[in-house]
Amino acid sequence: MLSVSKIRRLGGVSVLVLAALAAGSLLNQSIAPAHAMQAISEPNFAAAIPAGAPMSFADLIEHVSPAVVTIQASSTPDEAPAGVDLDNMPPQMREWLERQFGGRAGPQAAQPRQSLGSGFFISADGYLVTNNHVVDGATEITIGTAGGETYPARVIGLDPQTDLALLKVDEEIEFPFVTLEDQPHYRVGDWVVAVGNPFGLGGTATAGIISATGREIGNSNYNDFLQIDAPINRGNSGGPTFSLDGKVVGVNSQIFSPTGGSVGIGFAIPSDVAARVVAALRENGHVSRGWLGVGIQNVTEDIASAMGLEESTGAIISSVVAGGPADQAGFEREDVVLAVNDESVENSRDLTRRIGEFSSGTDVRFRVLRDGRERTLRVELGERPDDSTLNQLPSREQAEASVDIFGMTLSELSDEVRDGRGLAAGTVGLVIESLEPGGEASRKGLSRGDIILEAGGRAVGTTEALRDAINAARAGNRNAILLLVETQAGQRYIALQLGEAE
Template identity: 45%
Template sequence: MFDRPTDLSNLPPYRKPRRSLLSARRFALMASVVAGLGVAVYGFGPSSGPVNVFSTPAHAQVNREIGNAAQPVGFADIVEHVKPSVISVKVNIKEKLAKDDSGDDDASPFQPGSPMERFFRRFGGPDALPRMPRGHGAVTGQGSGFFISADGYAVTNNHVVDSADKVEVTTDDGKTYTAQVIGTDARTDLALIKVEGGSNFPFAKLSDGKPRIGDWVLAVGNPFGLGGTVTAGIVSAQGRDIGNGPYDDFIQIDAPVNKGNSGGPAFNVQGEVMGVNTAIYSPSGGSVGIAFSIPAATVKSVVAQLKDSGKVSRGWIGVQIQPVTQDIADSLGLKKAEGALVAEPQANAPAAKAGIESGDVITAVNGEKVKDARELARTIGGFAPGTAVKLNVLHKGQDKIINLTLGQLPNTVEAKADTDNEDKGGITRGTEVPKLGLSVAPATKVAGAGKEGVVVTDVDPKGAAAERGLKEGDVILEVGGKSVATANDVRDAMTAARTDNKNSVLMRVKSGGQSRFVAVSVAKG
């Protein structure tokens, strides 16, 4: 039991070295000089005995310089204050919950093929301990976390406690408590838990500031079940997108982080939590100096909602969006590759009701420029449902302002049509479009393809379409902003683009139930 919470706000400021780097270099040089003098004295001095190398005034000056030289400044004072707030998290999950619907073990809560999903697969579940043999009925795993209040609220990763039947935490002084999961948010991989049976826990403060690249960072956690482990490094990069979802905005650090560190804090030198360690890039399975942390600003926002309602509600406009590449920008006549391109508005969603259409580019929200699709997703998701927003939209080459009220982001992903499982026995060889390097057939002539567009029946691997990722079975819905239903429609749109001296033409393509825009060169045949 702790007598009182550790107040991290009174942490003494980080001590900077008393001497400059030049002084340190001078010290290194002087050490070499002393060594040289020592050799000289012993080589040429009297044989009666060794000579005190600091007996002369010159040598005494060297001794004073060594004593005054800056010594390495460690992190012991910071660690002493922050380490008690960090906990080890142990979970038990029934074996049946560790399978997906297909019966495969190690079902991952992350997007298939994403770095987070590969991280999960490599480490076999909630981060650490090996899975027990089949028949024992449970899976055990470990992660990390940290207290954010004296009454036992603590933060960890969603993937650490996801589907857990039992959660136990061990504090820095070795005491074990049962914890309850208050709420989780899979989209940011955060979870809020509440430790039962204690009070006056030492807790950490979430940083208000944004770290700078090059800042020191301390990672504290439970790697490989070794609780209370401290490692140090620097902030390597910011705003990293690791393919986990539209809200990716990770801080990259090079402090050694391993399996079991997930959910643990990354502290700055003020003793504040700058991020929550979530994933690593690791071809070998161990730390290679690339780890990713969720920024404190995101943690604050998510945790506040989890504590209040046990879930996170996000604003939603209901559009499929994609980045504006330079090719797409050229096709649309944009000077810069900025904004978020609307691939397809969802039926009856706020965007569709407000008049936003496929091919529109959202360039600003409430007057603030939108850099790319990820920034739009984070911006809209940061508003509460029901908020009125103003969007700047480029619609068919014209700027316009659209006002709408945000809906609530659905918690589940809508089912997608699985065109791969449809009977495609009706696919014909199709009609060739040489300038694109593909053949197409009307969708109405292909079983399971729907009633709109043309289906790609063959792709020349060396053609322009293949360069942009088009493949057999894709459905081309629009070319150059015009709906197409036949190969002739596609050719006419290509001819029009060349007549307008365009280098590329924009196609709207449906693949696997999702729509996207693809800029294809019109110069290649």
């Protein structure tokens, strides 16, 4: 049975991450003896490439295929399905369920999840590249070679931001490998060949051209994609895209598809991006990216007009993280970042990528426009937190206007937020701006953006009102206080232990 790991929507068309399928058989192909395996260099394909389109890709595919592998990743869910609570069923219903399910209608054991993708060796000692989404969360990883051998593999490092992963096979043999081109030279219209494991059919090769470069897909801030029309499908994830000289110029990652199958629009991570990320993963196990600590957006024509700017370029600061590098360097809201180390900034995405290319601790100069005058700010960049931590960090403005209670940073409900959430006029409450990881509120399932409407049966429109409700509960010898909370899924009650309050 086929399965898809995740689907995102982009402009009404599905963006399908080329992930997992159920197991498929590997093609039994011969592979050279271990002692004969060596780096796959640039073979001479001149005889097979006459002027114009290639007559055949056979020599190329035969040369590089031994380095391409099938990757099978297994993971176990954190919790088993709840099943049906037979104890609370009427006897007749319980008997019927037991007959239908053979006595197995209760909670079931957690079943392992399987995903299948592609990858390729980049060194003779067993390092190989694939997509992060193929192996993320896996408890067991097995690779299968073109010759039918299987080996266990372990994760060296993952980079969700670019959807790349580096694995290692610890075997005392030499593996055939290919080279990630760190300075690729390609143009729209160049021929490429993709080799991988679509739908579990290992060793499948397809050919096409580079349809476009520099594609911005989804929320990938640190990578533009190659668009290729060589057919790639589910299971091609992590497989290589080759130039005609046998070098890897891309790592297959996503497709556009209204149907779930290939429609001739696939996307590969450029090899120069992959080479930098893989080098960092091999050295450190993770990718360290610089972090400024600001919220930014594009300078649109309307914003440029409102600020008296001649051009709609650069990135405008919409918020500054309290205590972050930008806060310490004196950045302000409405600053427009024009250049980084004297290199012009086109837009917010360009700025994010520029900062991410620096390592943490790097001293960087920013030229900004403030109140019609240009000035230079020097910043020592921090290290970018993971997404979950990043989403919890309050802005300087939020921190100045909020109070920390139960591990929550709270601010008063504004008219804009109340109207946006569809709450009745006159509703008061406190908005959760951030949560301390591991705090009482976080442990009880509260989330950023939830709105506390009542505490101990009292409406709470201010932090003082919340503290009064907490003090009243303590005076009544209560160990916990009951909150009425407006969440994205509706209103619910949550009890917080008073021992955690400040």
